[in-house]
Amino acid sequence: MECELSQLKVGFVGAGNMAYAVAEGLLKSGDISADNVTVSAPSDRNLPRFQALGARVSHSNTEVACASRLLFIAVKPHLVPTVLGQISPHVTRQHVVVSVAAGVTLATLEELLPDGVGVVRLMPNLPCVLQEGALLLARGSGAGPGVESLLKRLLAPCGLVEAGPEGWIDAHTGMSGSGVAFVYLFAEALADGGVKMGIPAALAQRIAAQTLLGAGLMLRDCGKPASVLRAEVCTPGGTTIHGLHALEKGGVRAAVMSAVEAATERARELGRK
Numbered sequence: 233m234e235c236e237l238s239q240l241k242v243g244f245v246g247a248g249n250m251a252y253a254v255a256e257g258l259l260k261s262g263d264i265s266a267d268n269v270t271v272s273a274p275s276d277r278n279l280p281r282f283q284a285l286g287a288r289v290s291h292s293n294t295e296v297a298c299a300s301r302l303l304f305i306a307v308k309p310h311l312v313p314t315v316l317g318q319i320s321p322h323v324t325r326q327h328v329v330v331s332v333a334a335g336v337t338l339a340t341l342e343e344l345l346p347d348g349v350g351v352v353r354l355m356p357n358l359p360c361v362l363q364e365g366a367l368l369l370a371r372g373s374g375a376g377p378g379v380e381s382l383l384k385r386l387l388a389p390c391g392l393v394e395a396g397p398e399g400w401i402d403a404h405t406g407m408s409g410s411g412v413a414f415v416y417l418f419a420e421a422l423a424d425g426g427v428k429m430g431i432p433a434a435l436a437q438r439i440a441a442q443t444l445l446g447a448g449l450m451l452r453d454c455g456k457p458a459s460v461l462r463a464e465v466c467t468p469g470g471t472t473i474h475g476l477h478a479l480e481k482g483g484v485r486a487a488v489m490s491a492v493e494a495a496t497e498r499a500r501e502l503g504r505k
């Protein structure tokens with residue numbers, strides 16, 4: 233990956249939500265030029281929005297592999313072997329291949345690509361589309377610390393970008409990739425609670441969204457752990473502790489932990505397929 237960043241050719245195989253979120257972030261970094269980005273997908277369904285970013289589009293995965301040095305694989309996990317089979321003859325040690333596919337291991341990626349190619353697993357989440365994602369990456373033996381620094385720099389506009397050992401990636405998938413949906417379920421339930429208590433549904437949904445946003449921003453920006461913030465909301469003998477008691481009786485804490493565990497296990501299972 234030895235070239236001026238403004239010259240770096242970036243490819244995306246797969247043009248769905250994750251590819252778009254990552255591509256938009258890369259371009260916001262200001263380091264990558266849109267006309268150096270190429271994207272492939274079998275249909276035209278998702279391609280116009282990449283063209284609107286200034287990227288080139290194609291129906292050929294091999295064309296994207298040949299045209300790029302930093303290559304993102306953003307197809308569903310079961311399609312990874314197929315697309316790597318197609319592009320592998322065109323991938324060289326000058327490429328870095330970054331997969332966002334849930335569960336697909338570094339060992340599998342390395343096995344399906346030529347020897348010595350640098351591979352990285354990257355697990356983003358949906359809020360990357362609003363530059364508020366939580367991304368974790370793990371690199372294979374062919375990708376050095378320079379690749380990690382480069383990706384952290386290029387992906388910074390997508391949100392929080394951290395690196396760790398591969399063993400954390402499936403857990404991050406469960407906790408944060410899938411965790412976003414757990415939070416949406418909580419938001420639905422919070423709004424339903426408001427409706428049950430007489431607030432109109434549309435207003436209850438707006439209040440639930442703002443409640444989650446405010447709580448999330450405080451968690452991120454106030455430097456206090458969740459347990460401390462929670463205690464600050466609880467007036468002794470007041471409303472909140474009564475509500476929390478109902479949640480604890482309902483087993484919410486254990487249910488959330490089990491949800492992360494189940495999603496993590498599913499990521500591991502996808503990786504074994």
Ligand SMILES: NC(=O)c1ccc[n+]([C@@H]2O[C@H](COP(=O)([O-])OP(=O)(O)OC[C@H]3O[C@@H](n4cnc5c(N)ncnc54)[C@H](OP(=O)(O)O)[C@@H]3O)[C@@H](O)[C@H]2O)c1
Pocket residue numbers: 245246247248249250251272273274275276277278279293306307308309311314315332333334355356357358409
């Ligand atoms: N969604 C999330 O929250 C999330 C979070 C973290 C990681 N991920 C991972 O990100 C990956 C992509 O997920 P997504 O949500 O972005 O999926 P998606 O929106 O369904 O997009 C999948 C893309 O793959 C394309 N595709 C299908 N077959 C292909 C082929 N043979 N060659 C090239 N492209 C092909 C599709 O083409 P068309 O446009 O023609 O349909 C589509 O553009 C998955 O592996 C998932 O595990 C997702």
